[in-house]
Amino acid sequence: MTEATLIQPDELMPHAKRAASIVEELDRILLGRHELHRLVVTGILARGHILLEGVPGLGKTALAKALGDILSLELKRVQFTPDLMPGDILGTNILQESDGGGARRLVFQQGPVFANILLADEINRASPKTQSALLEAMQERAVTLLGITRPLPDPFFVMASQNPIEFEGTYPLPEAQIDRFLFKLQVSNVDVDVLDEIISTRRRGEAPAPRARVTHAELQQIFATVDRIYLPKAVSRYIARLVAATHPDGPEHTEHVAKYVSLGASPRAAIALAEAGRAEALLSGRPTVGFDDVRRVAHAVLDHRFILGYRGRVDGITTKQIVDDLLASIDETGVRLPEGVSV
Amino acid sequence: MQDIDSAVRGTRRRIAAVLALRRLLVDEGRWFLLWGLGALVSRVLGGSARWAFLLGLAGAGLIAISAIERGIRSAPPVRSLLALFDVRMHAGGLAAASADVSLGAWTLPPAAPPPVRWDARRPLLLLVGAAAFVAGAHLIPIRSAASRRPLELGADAKRIEGKIEVLEQEKILTPDRAEALKQTVEELKATAEGDDPAKAWEMLDAVEDSVSKSAASAAEEAIRNGEALAQIAAMSSMPDMANAVRQASENPSLMPGVDAKSATMAQLGAAAQRGQASLRDKLAKMAAKGMIDPKSLNKFDSATSQAARDELAEYLRNHKGQSQQGQMARGGRGGVDRGRGDAPLFFGEETKSADEKFRDMPIPPAAEAALEQSDVIGQSAAEPDKTLQQRSRGGALAAGTGSGSAWRTTILPRHRGSVARYFERSK
Numbered sequence: 001m002t003e004a005t006l007i008q009p010d011e012l013m014p015h016a017k018r019a020a021s022i023v024e025e026l027d028r029i030l031l032g033r034h035e036l037h038r039l040v041v042t043g044i045l046a047r048g049h050i051l052l053e054g055v056p057g058l059g060k061t062a063l064a065k066a067l068g069d070i071l072s073l074e075l076k077r078v079q080f081t082p083d084l085m086p087g088d089i090l091g092t093n094i095l096q097e098s099d100g101g102g103a104r105r106l107v108f109q110q111g112p113v114f115a116n117i118l119l120a121d122e123i124n125r126a127s128p129k130t131q132s133a134l135l136e137a138m139q140e141r142a143v144t145l146l147g148i149t150r151p152l153p154d155p156f157f158v159m160a161s162q163n164p165i166e167f168e169g170t171y172p173l174p175e176a177q178i179d180r181f182l183f184k185l186q187v188s189n190v191d192v193d194v195l196d197e198i199i200s201t202r203r204r205g206e207a208p209a210p211r212a213r214v215t216h217a218e219l220q221q222i223f224a225t226v227d228r229i230y231l232p233k234a235v236s237r238y239i240a241r242l243v244a245a246t247h248p249d250g251p252e253h254t255e256h257v258a259k260y261v262s263l264g265a266s267p268r269a270a271i272a273l274a275e276a277g278r279a280e281a282l283l284s285g286r287p288t289v290g291f292d293d294v295r296r297v298a299h300a301v302l303d304h305r306f307i308l309g310y311r312g313r314v315d316g317i318t319t320k321q322i323v324d325d326l327l328a329s330i331d332e333t334g335v336r337l338p339e340g341v342s343v
Numbered sequence: 344m345q346d347i348d349s350a351v352r353g354t355r356r357r358i359a360a361v362l363a364l365r366r367l368l369v370d371e372g373r374w375f376l377l378w379g380l381g382a383l384v385s386r387v388l389g390g391s392a393r394w395a396f397l398l399g400l401a402g403a404g405l406i407a408i409s410a411i412e413r414g415i416r417s418a419p420p421v422r423s424l425l426a427l428f429d430v431r432m433h434a435g436g437l438a439a440a441s442a443d444v445s446l447g448a449w450t451l452p453p454a455a456p457p458p459v460r461w462d463a464r465r466p467l468l469l470l471v472g473a474a475a476f477v478a479g480a481h482l483i484p485i486r487s488a489a490s491r492r493p494l495e496l497g498a499d500a501k502r503i504e505g506k507i508e509v510l511e512q513e514k515i516l517t518p519d520r521a522e523a524l525k526q527t528v529e530e531l532k533a534t535a536e537g538d539d540p541a542k543a544w545e546m547l548d549a550v551e552d553s554v555s556k557s558a559a560s561a562a563e564e565a566i567r568n569g570e571a572l573a574q575i576a577a578m579s580s581m582p583d584m585a586n587a588v589r590q591a592s593e594n595p596s597l598m599p600g601v602d603a604k605s606a607t608m609a610q611l612g613a614a615a616q617r618g619q620a621s622l623r624d625k626l627a628k629m630a631a632k633g634m635i636d637p638k639s640l641n642k643f644d645s646a647t648s649q650a651a652r653d654e655l656a657e658y659l660r661n662h663k664g665q666s667q668q669g670q671m672a673r674g675g676r677g678g679v680d681r682g683r684g685d686a687p688l689f690f691g692e693e694t695k696s697a698d699e700k701f702r703d704m705p706i707p708p709a710a711e712a713a714l715e716q717s718d719v720i721g722q723s724a725a726e727p728d729k730t731l732q733q734r735s736r737g738g739a740l741a742a743g744t745g746s747g748s749a750w751r752t753t754i755l756p757r758h759r760g761s762v763a764r765y766f767e768r769s770k
Contacts, residue, residue: 010448233439234442235426235439281436284435287440290437293435335427338417
């Protein structure tokens with residue numbers, strides 16, 4: 001039996017540097033949000049969809065555009081409104097006359113979802129029917145219309161944004177859809193120094209063009225490298241324990257979970273943690289997923305996958321606090337020693 | 344610093360040693376508690392303390408082997424320790440992955456084995472306490488529940504034996520009888536059991552009762568003998584002896600006889616007095632031992648006292664010729680509480696029945712009005728005949744169904760007007 005070998009440094013490092021360069025380029029184009037850029041790239045490398053939450057004017061759309069530009073990916077933007085119909089996103093069949101005249105046939109007209117990156121601005125303004133139209137696209141990366149399933153371009157990502165302060169005329173995303181987002185990232189304000197730099201270097205807020213772009217082939221190679229990042233059994237065990245502990249009846253649940261959480265994270269959350277951990281390890285130039293990688297993406301993956309009970313809402317508890325509590329209480333190694341013995 | 348494999352192995356050995364030692368202390372502590380308990384129970388039930396000790400020792404050995412084996416087995420697996428090193432070294436999963444895959448060109452930095460800490464105070468305290476318990480269970484004196492529990496009769500037996508000795512010394516009991524009673528008491532002392540104290544106490548009471556009866560009988564006899572001896576002593580000094588002496592003094596030829604008689608009587612008197620003293624001494628001893636009632640001693644003194652006899656003689660002289668019938672013939676004052684049955688009866692303060700008048704009692708207005716509505720059916724000094732009133736209970740209706748005795752019919756007041764008009768219509 002041949003023992004498996006980790007991806008070797010000479011195979012890993014070029015792609016790791018290329019992936020890191022995407023973050024660097026984003027940092028150069030959009031100022032002052034390194035952690036956000038790193039997590040966005042992590043999510044993209046893990047082939048996940050990303051939900052950006054923040055007030056208007058923070059650069060969510062600019063981030064998506066810059067990312068599409070750097071990755072040489074086709075980006076289409078849809079402004080979600082209450083009267084937006086599924087066909088407006090997915091596409092529709094239209095009756096078309098042939099060139100010779102006389103013959104008419106139904107021709108499928110692709111919607112904006114047929115792109116590499118779909119920027120769904122203010123996704124929570126669309127009706128649930130229209131929101132649900134994205135379910136298959138996000139999960140299966142395909143669109144089925146009139147019994148015909150059409151695959152979406154590879155890669156395909158949804159980058160959605162939602163405004164957390166305007167609730168009038170909005171439709172909160174259903175749990176099934178919000179669970180399909182790999183990350184939910186909070187876009188916060190930047191500090192004074194960054195604002196000063198933006199004003200000084202960005203006339204009319206226009207972002208500079210990227211210096212280097214990642215080609216489609218390079219991106220596919222990076223994806224392939226991410227797939228070869230090894231997830232050690234101890235780390236996968238830690239991920240499983242962490243996700244199980246989010247359930248009030250889980251084996252290692254904390255007091256906060258038992259008190260405030262009504263429904264914990266789904267198995268999709270565990271998969272997301274593993275995949276995001278792989279992407280994070282690649283960005284760090286390592287061939288294995290470490291415990292720190294899991295901890296680094298834990299908030300982005302888990303924060304939006306809890307359903308808090310009424311006590312949590314009454315006490316003003318956030319899912320971030322729950323995750324912090326879990327990360328602090330669960331021992332990564334799983335070494336169980338009797339009382340009085342410690343290492 | 345050393346490579347991660349040797350560091351992990353060394354750490355695992357140290358953890359295993361600590362866990363084995365901890366398990367050893369805890370298990371031995373628990374076993375010692377059981378051992379001590381078992382030893383206590385065994386000793387109480389009369390089992391062999393030596394066997395309990397040996398069995399406990401053997402058990403302790405087996406427990407030690409088992410505890411060490413379990414402790415070593417409970418050491419964390421290498422995979423978990425690699426994960427531990429991974430976290431400590433911030434190895435990014437490389438150390439954890441080295442358990443599953445070959446690292447190839449990737450290298451891990453030298454590892455520093457973490458210290459293994461153990462707070463052994465509680466298990467040590469448990470073990471020391473349990474060991475002390477085992478030692479105590481084997482060493483403290485204990486009375487076996489299976490052995491006989493003797494009944495402590497020493498004080499009572501000694502008291503009864505003292506009584507027997509007194510009775511034997513005073514020759515109230517024969518030596519054989521006294522020896523037999525002593526033997527009985529000794530056997531009781533040896534065989535009496537705490538499980539059945541009533542039996543022993545009953546037998547001891549029977550012996551003491553026998554001794555007390557002998558003593559009481561001897562006391563009665565001593566009183567009787569004392570009384571006889573007192574009489575003999577009194578006779579030795581009778582007046583005729585004095586007369587004989589006086590006659591002998593007038594007639595010297597009688598002197599030898601008088602001397603002889605006098606000497607004999609003196610000897611007799613002295614002997615009687617010694618006998619009395621001896622009897623009193625005997626009674627005093629028995630009273631001191633509690634065998635007889637102390638009043639028996641007073642009774643003896645009264646019976647043998649010269650003063651008592653003199654008092655009786657004086658009384659008889661004063662009441663010479665007076666019989667008991669004469670005393671009774673004098674009569675009493677009469678009445679139940681004023682004399683005997685033959686006392687005369689006395690009658691006085693008889694009830695006056697003549698010239699007595701009844702006092703007038705006014706009738707209340709309501710009762711007077713009721714009388715006006717009533718009929719007089721007769722007068723009698725005796726209680727009214729209620730049967731007549733009971734017959735009238737049927738009222739006017741009863742007249743038609745009556746026995747035909749019209750005079751018995753009572754007309755109700757509300758019908759009286761109708762009846763009067765009927766009889767007056769001819770007018």
